[in-house]
Amino acid sequence: MTIEAAIGLAVLAMVLAACLAGIACLLAQLRCADAAREAARLAARGDEAGAALAISRLAPAGAAFSVSGGELMTATVSVAPVGGLLPGVVISASASAAREPAGVGS
Numbered sequence: 001m002t003i004e005a006a007i008g009l010a011v012l013a014m015v016l017a018a019c020l021a022g023i024a025c026l027l028a029q030l031r032c033a034d035a036a037r038e039a040a041r042l043a044a045r046g047d048e049a050g051a052a053l054a055i056s057r058l059a060p061a062g063a064a065f066s067v068s069g070g071e072l073m074t075a076t077v078s079v080a081p082v083g084g085l086l087p088g089v090v091i092s093a094s095a096s097a098a099r100e101p102a103g104v105g106s
Contacts, residue, residue, distance in 0.1 A: 021085040028060050032077040032093035035059035039075035043067045044097035051075065060091075071099050 035058035039051040048067065055065045055077060063079040078092035 017085075021082070024082050024085055025089065025091060028079055028082045028091040029093060031058060031060050032063065032079060032091055033095070035063070035065070036075045036077045036093045036095040039065065039067055039077070040073050040095040040097040043069070043073040043075060044099050046100070046102070069096070069099070072096050073099055 035055045038054040038058060042048075042051040042054055051067055052065075055063065055075070059065065059077050060079045060082070063077050065075065065077045067073065067075045074094060074096045076092065076094040078090055080090035081087045082089060082091055
């Protein structure tokens with residue numbers, strides 16, 4: 001095997017690893033966005049426990065979250081690092097929902 005082929009294979013392996021890390025980040029971003037959206041919706045309805053449960057089920061493992069707000073409930077979900085592939089990369093998503101008046105949707 002020539003040195004050019006060896007370098008070419010190493011570069012190909014690095015490109016493949018970078019593509020896999022990018023896909024992992026994309027999937028983590030989608031999961032964080034889904035979890036934040038669902039948590040904001042549940043918190044706006046007054047179901048704080050349901051919001052925490054939704055985040056624990058939908059967000060990637062090890063995700064941190066916060067729910068805050070007054071008339072506009074905002075949920076933020078973040079996770080780092082994604083699968084240990086990219087240290088220092090933080091994936092985060094936020095979603096907001098208007099607080100529903102008491103008795104609506106019951």
